[in-house]
Amino acid sequence: MPYDTVTRENIDIMVHEFYARILKDEMVGPYFTKSLGADINSPKWFEHFSTLISFWVLMMIGAPGYGGNPFPPHAFLGQLYPETFERWLELF
Template sequence: MTQITNREDVHVLVHTFYDKIRQNEMLGPIFNGHITDEQWPAHLSKLTDFWESNLFGVRTFRGSPSKAHLNVDKNLKHTISQEHFAQWLQIWFETIDELYEGELANNAKDMARRMSTGQYIHIWQNRPENQ
């Protein structure tokens, strides 16, 4: 087992994780329904930037995950639930545990837990019935 030490490690983590997500019974249809096969390479690169920025404190990511999640929830008629985020988190943790150990691996889990909670709350607060 190795530690997360560089962008290539993050690349492996992100690609392995989203390969699982795309095949997941609950999450696959959502992700595959919003991201075409042609868009996946660019999306994975952006997600690698996101996690590299968060884990190493470098400024490679530019974008708005909150805006993207709001759009997906709107497209799904406001049906994203806590169960979707829980499934996402479970797969994230499993993937990290299969590939890496150490401080940055633990940080990636902690960050994902906080981010998923924050994203779900943001989605919920911005639904028409809650405004």
């Protein structure tokens, strides 16, 4: 997709479609359900989607919004393996 057609709206769609795929995945899905629960309509998931949308808006368009630090949440996910990350990337 050319850079100038990336918008908050299509990032929102991308994030929701990506997580629908993530949650069906036997290797990566459990990290998310353990941390955020299985109900993607819960307030916790709503907050996660908002954070991720702001993160990708900052990465792709450079628009401010995400002010967090992605490292700390990942440090407490339990054991992650190179294959876990490779799978995440494949799904992405």
